[in-house]
Every structure is written in C-alpha cells, then in structure tokens.
Amino acid sequence: MSLIRLLVPANIRHSSGGNVYNARVAEGIRDLGVQVETVPVDGSWPDASAKDRRRFGSVLGAWEQEQEQEHEPGQRSAVALVDGLVAVGAPDELEFATKAGRQTFVLVHMPVPETSGPEALQKEARALRTASGVICTSSSAAAVLKARGLPNARVALPGTVRAAPAKGSTPPHLLAVAALLPNKDQLLTVAALAGIQDLEWTASLVGSEQADPEYARLVREAVSTSGLAGRVHLSGELTGAALEAEWDRADLSLLVSREEAFGMVVIESLAHGVPAVVRRGTGAVEALGVARLQDADGGTRLPGAALDLPRGGEADAGVLGANLRRWLEDHATREEWKACAMDARERLPGWDVTATTVLDVLAVTP
Structure with missing residues (x-):
C-alpha cells in the first residue's frame, strides 16, 4: 500500500x-x-x-x-x-x-x-x-x-465543500475573509467603505489579527477614525459555525489582495451563492471564473467583478468605492451578480x- x-x-x-x-x-x-x-x-x-x-x-x-x-x-x-x-x-x-x-x-x-x-x-x-x-x-x-x-x-x-446558500441581510452585508495582512489590503477596503457612508450597508472583516499585529492595529485605527466603528466589525479569525453564520448573512464578498495565486475564499464565497469582488491581475480572477457562465453570443458573465486597482491609495479606494456604490444602488446589478453566483454554486468542483x-x-x- x-x-x-x-x-x-x-x-x-x-x-x-x-x-x-x-x-x-x-x-x-x-x-x-x-x-x-x-x-x-x-x-x-x-x-x-x-x-x-x-x-x-x-x-x-x-x-x-x-x-x-x-x-x-x-x-x-x-x-x-x-x-x-x-x-x-x-x-x-x-x-x-x-x-x-x-x-x-x-x-x-x-x-x-x-x-x-x-x-x-x-x-x-x-x-x-x-x-x-x-x-x-x-x-x-x-x-x-x-x-x-x-x-x-x-x-x-x-x-469546494458544498454549502447552504446564504440568506443575505437587510441592509446588504459585505464580507472580507482574510488574515489582516498588508498584502490583503484591508486598509483599501476600509477607505472605500468610508466613501459610501451615505448608503445603507454593514461589513465584517474576518481574519486573524495575530499574523501581523501592527497592521491589524492600523486597520482598527482606520475603522475608528473613518467613523465606521458602528458599521464595520472586526471579528478576528472564525471557524466552524461562527464562520458559516457570517457567510449566511453575506450579500457580497471582497478579496482585493495585491498578490494572490488563486484566492480560495472566492470559491468559498461562490459555494455559498455569494458574488465576489476581486483585484484584476491576481489569481483571484481565476477563482472568480472557475464556474463562469457563457452567453449565447460567446461572452461570459462573472459572479461579481474584477477591478483594476493598480495605483494604490485614494485612487484605488475611489474605484472600489464607486463599484460598491453601483452594486448597492443598482438593483439589477445586485440581482445579476447573485444569479450568476447561484448558478456557479451548482458547478463548482x-x-x-x-x-x-x-x-x-x-x-x-x-
């Protein structure tokens, strides 16, 4: 043997x-x-x-x-x-x-x-x-x-592991699952969320704060100084039922890593029928497209979006924030992404x- x-x-x-x-x-x-x-x-x-x-x-x-x-x-x-x-x-x-x-x-x-x-x-x-x-x-x-x-x-x-489809939340709930590390760029996510405070939403940053305690401190500080303490929850690393509860209330997941070979959390998101936003030029785009749909005219539909975020700083935060604003304000976009994610969920390996x-x-x- x-x-x-x-x-x-x-x-x-x-x-x-x-x-x-x-x-x-x-x-x-x-x-x-x-x-x-x-x-x-x-x-x-x-x-x-x-x-x-x-x-x-x-x-x-x-x-x-x-x-x-x-x-x-x-x-x-x-x-x-x-x-x-x-x-x-x-x-x-x-x-x-x-x-x-x-x-x-x-x-x-x-x-x-x-x-x-x-x-x-x-x-x-x-x-x-x-x-x-x-x-x-x-x-x-x-x-x-x-x-x-x-x-x-x-x-x-x-x-992927088969998961129950997420029920979602009202107002919409955004979820970023990754250890708090500079490469995962949670500071970019916080900056983008700070620019859409006029809209209704909640968010959770789920991930270890022990991998890089100094960066985790900066993320917490950014949440506080941006006036997001009541809307963005830092939960630390979650597993089992606690993590499943976060997925269940999610409507959109975010993975805006600067470098990513694949981004397993993206297909975990799709396994729950939750669309995702990722950074173009990283392997997370491959994960988002694992079970992509093809239209009759040969085009493809993604269960979310891959964004160009090459510049860093306020410019990238503006791009991410603008796309989140469109998703929040445009019911048709939300429905299309959700439908694509649910379809992808049925075809994941x-x-x-x-x-x-x-x-x-x-x-x-x-």
Whole structure:
C-alpha cells in the first residue's frame, strides 16, 4: 500500500488558503482510499535554521539510500509531497533526497515573489528542478514558473465543500475573509467603505489579527477614525459555525489582495451563492471564473467583478468605492451578480477532483 507524506510548514498557524488546501486535499486523498500522513515541519519557513533544514532532510530520508530501508512485502516507500514554502527553503535537502532515491514532489501555492531577490529565486529554481514533479494550486502560479524557465507544473485547482446558500441581510452585508495582512489590503477596503457612508450597508472583516499585529492595529485605527466603528466589525479569525453564520448573512464578498495565486475564499464565497469582488491581475480572477457562465453570443458573465486597482491609495479606494456604490444602488446589478453566483454554486468542483489530480501526478493509485 502506498503512503503519501504531506510535509507542511508548522510556522503558519493562521487559517491561510495554503493550510486549508493542504488539509482538504489530504482528506480527499484519504476518502479515495490512499494513506496520507500530514507532517508539520518545524522552522521559520522559508528562512529556517540549519538545524531545522537538517531535521526536514531526515523526514525526507535524505541521508540514507533507498535500498537501505526495509519495507513490508508489496509496500512502496513513502512519496513525499512538500509544501512549497518549505521546499524553497531547503533545496540542498531536496537534492540529497533525490540522490538517495526518494520520490519528492513540491506543492506550490504561490511562487516566490520577484521582490524576494535573486538568492530566493535561485533557491526556488534548485528546489523545483530537483523535485520528482511539481504541482501548482492555480494556473497563474504555473504560468509564473513556466515564465521563469522552471519545469512544467501540473495544476490541481482547489475544490469546494458544498454549502447552504446564504440568506443575505437587510441592509446588504459585505464580507472580507482574510488574515489582516498588508498584502490583503484591508486598509483599501476600509477607505472605500468610508466613501459610501451615505448608503445603507454593514461589513465584517474576518481574519486573524495575530499574523501581523501592527497592521491589524492600523486597520482598527482606520475603522475608528473613518467613523465606521458602528458599521464595520472586526471579528478576528472564525471557524466552524461562527464562520458559516457570517457567510449566511453575506450579500457580497471582497478579496482585493495585491498578490494572490488563486484566492480560495472566492470559491468559498461562490459555494455559498455569494458574488465576489476581486483585484484584476491576481489569481483571484481565476477563482472568480472557475464556474463562469457563457452567453449565447460567446461572452461570459462573472459572479461579481474584477477591478483594476493598480495605483494604490485614494485612487484605488475611489474605484472600489464607486463599484460598491453601483452594486448597492443598482438593483439589477445586485440581482445579476447573485444569479450568476447561484448558478456557479451548482458547478463548482469538489475536493475529490483535486485529490484525483494530485494522485495522478504522484502516480499513486487508490
């Protein structure tokens, strides 16, 4: 029987898209009858210490040859699927594991940003070139790797969990689900909401305030100084029934991240029949279009909108605010987006599709 060992970074403790993907795909693989062992890897990844990297190498079996390991009759050695955040921090260990005959695949949620510098990009290149194979969780991530001349990656898009359609609220309720981080740009959302205070609405920012406490403080301060304290609620990170309750009262979700490989929260929104607004030029546009509708004339309809927000500051806040104003004031727009989201909800892929794709890349059969 095959065993997949999924190695994930232990230092990412908030509910990130990568963490959710890892947990869901492991569950999906188990449901298909394949053993999966999820192994949190200690260290400040991707910048882990030498001790943490060596410990990671030991988990991979990098220091001993494959033939030295004993296995039960008919049992293959474990196939390692390494989260990209760990892999790009330990290219040496991946190279040793490959030389020792280990099967090591890398799961890339987001490529190393260009702004990380040449050393980080070189580590990424070494890690991915030595791997047995590469899986990306979005087409946009795979395209970035291809443009860098790295090995072609297979794409295993996130799946969805079937959810009850949201009931919505009166007045309309806007929801932004993401850890409070500069990349997620909640300050932009607050600035946009400050410009439409003459309209009726409420909003919730749902996400960890521990990932970047200083940025979280700035967001809270912006809500207060903008006079939005009674209308914008910062709930912290929510899970389970509390998070479902937020989705149930939502009429529109927002994901205006500056960089996003995919944006799993967008398809989570669609799974609840809630349309979404995202930033154009990020992978969140792919998520918004996963189950897009095609018109008779060949055009497409999105369950929401992808906005150009390239400039930053007040200009982007004005663009976002103007689009939210149009959605709030134009009943036809609200109805069209909602109808598209409800249609998309019926066609979203499940995690079984994701798990099957991953197993195919790993050449593991149930």
